[in-house]
Amino acid sequence: MLSYARGEAAAFDALYARHxxxxxxxxxxxxxxxxxxxxxxxxIWMNVIRVRATYAPSAKFATWLYTLAHHRIVDHWRAQGQAxxxxxxxxxxxxxxxxxxxxxxxxxxxxxxxxxNRQLGASLQAALAxxxxxxxxxxxxxxxxxxxxxxxxxxxxxxxxxxxxxLRYAVARLxxxxxxx
Amino acid sequence: xxxxxxxxxxxxxxxxxxxSTETPPxxxxxxILAAAHRAVKSAPEKIGPGREAxxxxxxxxxxxxxxxxxxxxxGALQLAPHEPDPTKVVVSDMPPTIASKPETTVAPPPxxxxxxxxxxxxxxxxxxxxxxxxxxxSSDAAKRESSAPPAQPAPEPFPARRDAxxxxxxxxxxxxxxxxxxxxxxxAAPPPRAAPASPPASSAGAVAPMLAKRAMRDDAQQRRSPxxxxxxxxxxxxxxxxxxxQRELAAFRTAYADADARLPADLRPWAATVPxx
Numbered sequence: 067m068l069s070y071a072r073g074e075a076a077a078f079d080a081l082y083a084r085h086x087x088x089x090x091x092x093x094x095x096x097x098x099x100x101x102x103x104x105x106x107x108x109x110i111w112m113n114v115i116r117v118r119a120t121y122a123p124s125a126k127f128a129t130w131l132y133t134l135a136h137h138r139i140v141d142h143w144r145a146q147g148q149a150x151x152x153x154x155x156x157x158x159x160x161x162x163x164x165x166x167x168x169x170x171x172x173x174x175x176x177x178x179x180x181x182x183n184r185q186l187g188a189s190l191q192a193a194l195a196x197x198x199x200x201x202x203x204x205x206x207x208x209x210x211x212x213x214x215x216x217x218x219x220x221x222x223x224x225x226x227x228x229x230x231x232x233l234r235y236a237v238a239r240l241x242x243x244x245x246x247x
Numbered sequence: 248x249x250x251x252x253x254x255x256x257x258x259x260x261x262x263x264x265x266x267s268t269e270t271p272p273x274x275x276x277x278x279i280l281a282a283a284h285r286a287v288k289s290a291p292e293k294i295g296p297g298r299e300a301x302x303x304x305x306x307x308x309x310x311x312x313x314x315x316x317x318x319x320x321x322g323a324l325q326l327a328p329h330e331p332d333p334t335k336v337v338v339s340d341m342p343p344t345i346a347s348k349p350e351t352t353v354a355p356p357p358x359x360x361x362x363x364x365x366x367x368x369x370x371x372x373x374x375x376x377x378x379x380x381x382x383x384x385s386s387d388a389a390k391r392e393s394s395a396p397p398a399q400p401a402p403e404p405f406p407a408r409r410d411a412x413x414x415x416x417x418x419x420x421x422x423x424x425x426x427x428x429x430x431x432x433x434x435a436a437p438p439p440r441a442a443p444a445s446p447p448a449s450s451a452g453a454v455a456p457m458l459a460k461r462a463m464r465d466d467a468q469q470r471r472s473p474x475x476x477x478x479x480x481x482x483x484x485x486x487x488x489x490x491x492x493q494r495e496l497a498a499f500r501t502a503y504a505d506a507d508a509r510l511p512a513d514l515r516p517w518a519a520t521v522p523x524x
Binding site: 070073074075078079082086087090091094104107108111112115116118186187190191208209210215230233234237240241244 | 254255256258259260262263265266267269270271272275276278279280282283284286287288
């Protein structure tokens with residue numbers, strides 16, 4: 067990123083090639099809509115381009131990039147009027163379940179998705195969408211970004227033990243869904 | 248304390264990886280990359296030292312201009328047509344037809360000229376040679392001078408040509424030993440630039456130094472005045488060294504055809520007894 071800030075366009079190409087898939091899937095799994103994911107994805111990378119001159123490497127670039135993505139998805143939910151429901155720091159299981167059901171693409175409002183649950187991928191995605199946002203966010207960060215527990219904790223603004231708890235719960239739910247399918 | 252590996256299920260990870268193949272659309276990729284490149288290229292470029300150095304009219308510009316003008320002036324002077332130096336004394340023992348050519352007036356300095364330049368020949372002899380060399384020139388030159396406009400002050404020669412003329416004077420004197428012997432003598436020294444056809448030094452071998460010495464001796468003998476010969480002969484004759492006196496007389500006869508007539512009366516009877524070669 068520092069090379070790109072100095073004017074090396076090829077450095078941006080390398081960064082983009084390395085992180086575009088993870089960031090895109092992180093957004094897509096969160097919002098469940100490809101069009102929205104495209105819009106958020108473009109916003110995040112344009113933000114990277116815009117703030118290149120003031121970028122200060124206080125952490126890994128991936129941590130900084132997924133922090134941008136995390137904030138952007140929260141802003142998106144707030145803009146959609148779901149901010150109260152979609153606090154990803156909320157670990158209340160009932161509230162999280164309600165929020166998951168409110169997400170577009172969740173199994174409750176997509177019968178065809180439920181019909182395709184025989185397929186593994188659809189089952190996983192449905193199970194992920196059913197997770198509370200905080201647990202889903204922790205799981206997605208772990209799977210897509212490659213960040214460590216400490217980095218995820220820093221990104222989410224919680225302790226490491228909280229992240230572990232969220233991950234343990236998310237993995238158990240997804241494993242159960244995987245075994246059922 | 249739960250390790251990070253305990254929070255992972257290999258089967259779940261594998262299934263997730265198998266399903267996580269979505270990527271952004273190519274059009275979105277292209278748009279983002281284009282925006283990134285545009286942002287970098289449109290940024291104002293910093294002016295560094297290298298760019299500063301390419302500014303015109305730096306301190307070295309007048310210096311460079313003066314150097315270029317100087318080089319051009321020197322080149323023009325070197326390429327200017329060289330006018331013959333009327334003040335230069337042409338000394339040559341070459342036949343009249345050759346000596347009358349202006350191109351042959353400056354002979355390349357052979358190595359034999361070096362020792363002679365340290366001991367300049369007597370002035371009367373040089374004047375005589377000039378007198379000998381000038382008549383053939385005057386036949387053509389007189390016609391040109393008669394039709395030429397009134398005498399004008401001769402142009403001042405270039406310093407380089409003046410030096411060349413000064414260097415050519417002793418060189419021309421040394422050519423009196425004859426063209427062939429002079430060429431042989433030149434073989435012992437590096438050939439001058441104006442004589443590319445001179446034989447290489449290696450072809451002369453060990454004979455070259457001997458020929459050079461002989462040429463020097465003959466040249467010195469020819470440059471002796473009659474008075475010198477007469478004085479030398481008289482001295483040898485008085486000392487009773489008749490063989491040496493005879494050799495000296497032979498040399499006198501070789502140098503001067505009227506040697507016997509130039510002898511004093513007291514030596515003529517003895518000279519009449521010395522056979523000619």
